[in-house]
Amino acid sequence: MGPITRIRWAAALAAALVALGTAAVPAAVSPQSVTSLDVEWASADPGPLPLFFGTLTIGGTYTCTEPAGTTVLVSFTAIQIMPVALPSGAGNLSCGPGVVDAPWSLTSAPSQDVHYGYVSVLTSFNGVALPAEQFTA
16 A cells, blocks of 8 residues: 555545544533423302302412423313312413413313312323312312
8 A cells, every 4th residue: 555545544534533523422402391380279269159150260380491482281170079069171381491480370161060168189281190189269
């Protein structure tokens, strides 16, 4: 192998190593999105007469650092006893880099059976079922 052939091999090897080296460098890691929800309270607003409809509102704080303009689904079903009521509701919470410990609330669809008293709330946030929470509403 002559000196020119060796130079060509060395140049080809160097180019290959540079190409491999740049391909092996990992891309900059973007910060991970965070989503969390805390249900902190429930409030009953019964209808004024038995034939009128009342609502149950739940709320608390949430964090959603998904990109701005995205939303996450929140839904709940509540159980009240004596008499039995099953109010439920659903809605979307907005996300963005600054949405950290933001207040939220969600009101059920109107129901004749909503009343004051003990309530157990089953919440789903971003497709994940959360543990049941109990309140006096």
